[in-house]
Structure formats: C-alpha cells, structure tokens
Amino acid sequence: MANRHLSRSVVLQTLFEWDFRQLSTEAAKEALARNASEFAPAAGDLPFMGDLLAGAITRKPDLDLVIGKAAPEWSIERIAPVDRNVLRLGLFELLFADRDKVPAKVAINEAIELAKSFGGEHSGRFINGVLGAVYKELGEPGKDEVSKKKKDVPYEQMPVQRLGGAVVYARQGSEVYLALVHDIFGHWTLSKGKIGDAPEIAEESTDEGTIRSIKEELGLDITIKEKLGENEYVASDPATGKKRKHVTYFLAEAPFSEVKLEQKGGLDDARWFRLQDALDLNFYEDMFPIIEKAVQHLTAKPITKTKI
Known part of the structure; x- marks a missing residue:
C-alpha cells in the first residue's frame, strides 16, 4: 500500500513551491509530477497527490x-510559508476529504507531523492549535474512534540507505568559498x-559515490580531503516502509568554477559563498x-588528503 505520509510530504513541497513562486495551477501540476518522480518514484499514489x-x-x-x-492574531501573510501550506493541506483534508478514508484525527496528526x-x-504546536480549534468547532468528529496503527519496525531492523555529501570549498586568491544548495523550504x-x-x-564506495553525486548535482569535480562526520535519520519509503538514511559528510575541494545546479525537485538554487558570509545563512x-x-579545518590548519 502506498505511503500516504510520503505522498502528503510531496504535495506539501509542491504547494510550497506553488505559493513561493506564484505558479499557475498547470505549472503546479507539472511540479507535482516532477517532485513525485524525484521523491516518491515507487509510491504509485499520483491520483491521491493530484487530488x-x-x-x-x-x-x-x-x-x-x-x-x-x-x-485571528496572525494574518495569512505573517504565517511562515511552510506553516500556512501545512494548514491548507490539513484543513482541506479535515473539512473536505472523505471522512471514511481520512478521519479527522488522521488529518490533524498528519499535518502536525509535516x-x-x-x-x-x-x-x-502552532498547527495543532489552529487545527484543534477548527476540530472543536466541527464538534470533534471521530473523537471516540480508535485508530489502528501499523506495527513499528524496530530501528535496528530498518533497511539502511547510504548517502554521501560534502562541504565543497574552493580557494580564489586569499578568499575561501563554499558551494551550497538551497531547497524550496528556504x-x-x-x-x-x-x-x-x-x-x-x-x-561504489562512499567517497566514489559522493564524488559522482556532487558532479551530477553541481557540475563540480571535487577532490575529497577528509571525512567530517556522519548522521542518520529515519524516513518513510512507500515500498519498504521506514528506512534509516545514513549520510557520510566529507570536506572536498573543487576549482572555483561555475556551479550548474541539476534540474530536479526540491532544490531551487546553488551558488558560491565567501566563507565568512556562509556562516550567516539559514541552515538546518x-x-x-x-x-x-x-x-575549523579550513581556517585553523592546511588541508591534506587523507585516506577514507
């Protein structure tokens, strides 16, 4: 069965893009098809997402x-773009969806998770407060229903997907620059x-895959200098359910050349920033x-190639 949470995530991403870029309805449909292909290729749930x-x-x-x-204390323009589009999705399902297919509590909980x-x-907390107020006005439909949840797969039994990323830097004269990408969530x-x-x-090894991936995404030929660290998070997959995404990050050098962002969903910009300017950007x-x-490595010591 298709993973509806993943499908809602793709719709939210598309709705954000539609809102932020002021897209036409037709352009939004095209963006949805692109995002679904990129982020949920196995979902088979495009009719649900389209509706x-x-x-x-x-x-x-x-x-x-x-x-x-x-x-009432928040005008729609003052609400953060992600939050207002989560509210639109959640309210649409709460007010207009078939309640047999999407119970009120499911609509609210899905919006909160997004x-x-x-x-x-x-x-x-904000989404919960707004949708909760609407839910009460509706008379709290389905309040006594007991939701049936799928049994959670233990963390250690989840399949693992490997990813590789890098802090890509270049030297130009006395300046150090970082190549960064910007996602549609700001x-x-x-x-x-x-x-x-x-x-x-x-x-392919992790460093080989990282070199290939960054070449495809940014058009830059990188040389890995050293490993910076790893992190891991849980994501939902429509075919296998939850999976662990394990990301290894490297420090990598590239020539200071034009960044050519691969055209795909989720990212809308890529550019070089001076090191001191990059530190003030909005990062996760x-x-x-x-x-x-x-x-710390770039400013405190020379970079040398190390074996991964």
Whole structure:
C-alpha cells in the first residue's frame, strides 16, 4: 500500500513551491509530477497527490478564511510559508476529504507531523492549535474512534540507505568559498546524493559515490580531503516502509568554477559563498556541526588528503 505520509510530504513541497513562486495551477501540476518522480518514484499514489494538491489550490480562498478565523492574531501573510501550506493541506483534508478514508484525527496528526518535519521549532504546536480549534468547532468528529496503527519496525531492523555529501570549498586568491544548495523550504544546505542506488554502481564506495553525486548535482569535480562526520535519520519509503538514511559528510575541494545546479525537485538554487558570509545563512540545525567542523579545518590548519 502506498505511503500516504510520503505522498502528503510531496504535495506539501509542491504547494510550497506553488505559493513561493506564484505558479499557475498547470505549472503546479507539472511540479507535482516532477517532485513525485524525484521523491516518491515507487509510491504509485499520483491520483491521491493530484487530488490533494488541486483541492488545496482550488479551495485556497476558503481555507485562508478559516485560518484567519482560527488564528485571528496572525494574518495569512505573517504565517511562515511552510506553516500556512501545512494548514491548507490539513484543513482541506479535515473539512473536505472523505471522512471514511481520512478521519479527522488522521488529518490533524498528519499535518502536525509535516510541520515537525519541515517547519520551525514551534510549528507543530502552532498547527495543532489552529487545527484543534477548527476540530472543536466541527464538534470533534471521530473523537471516540480508535485508530489502528501499523506495527513499528524496530530501528535496528530498518533497511539502511547510504548517502554521501560534502562541504565543497574552493580557494580564489586569499578568499575561501563554499558551494551550497538551497531547497524550496528556504534553507541552505550541503550537496549530497545516494550511494550505490543503481545496479551499475552498486559496488561504489562512499567517497566514489559522493564524488559522482556532487558532479551530477553541481557540475563540480571535487577532490575529497577528509571525512567530517556522519548522521542518520529515519524516513518513510512507500515500498519498504521506514528506512534509516545514513549520510557520510566529507570536506572536498573543487576549482572555483561555475556551479550548474541539476534540474530536479526540491532544490531551487546553488551558488558560491565567501566563507565568512556562509556562516550567516539559514541552515538546518543538524548541519551546523558538520559546517563548523569544516570551517575549523579550513581556517585553523592546511588541508591534506587523507585516506577514507
């Protein structure tokens, strides 16, 4: 069965893009197809995603009116872009979806989880408050229903997907620059890609896969200097359920040449930043330790090639 949480994540990403870029409805449909192909190729749930996106866009005036009444101290323009689009999705399902297929509590809980994953520190609480107020106005439908949850797979039994990424730097005169990518949720982050995700590259090492991935994504030929660290998080896959994504990050040097961002969903910009300017950008919290370690290496000692 297709993973509806993943499908909702893809719709949220597309709705954010539609809102941020002021896309037409037709362009939003094209963006959805692209994002679904990139982030949920095995989902087989495009009709559900299409209906959800179309509903949220078509009902936007009604949804925004409800948001304004449920959160009168916040104008729709003042609400963070991710949060307001999570609200639109959650409200559309809460108010207009078939309740036999999407119970009210499921609509609210799904929206809260999306907010926690893609919003800010307080987004989950904010979404819960707004949708909870609407839920009470509706008479708390399904309050006594007991939801049936799939049995969670123990963490140690989840399949592991390898990824490789890098803090890519270049030297130009006396300056050091970092090559960073920007996602459609408003954050600058590090370029990364899947390792060994096709039969012809199944045996590639982590550093080989990282070099290949960054070449594909940024058009840069990098030389890995050293390993910076690793992190791991749990993500949902439509075919296998939850999986552990294990990312290895490197420090890598590249020539100071034009960055050519691969055209794919999720990213909308890539560029070089002077090292001192990059530190003021909006990064995801879990990226700071990796970037700080790279900066320490770049400013405190010469970079030498080490064996991975």
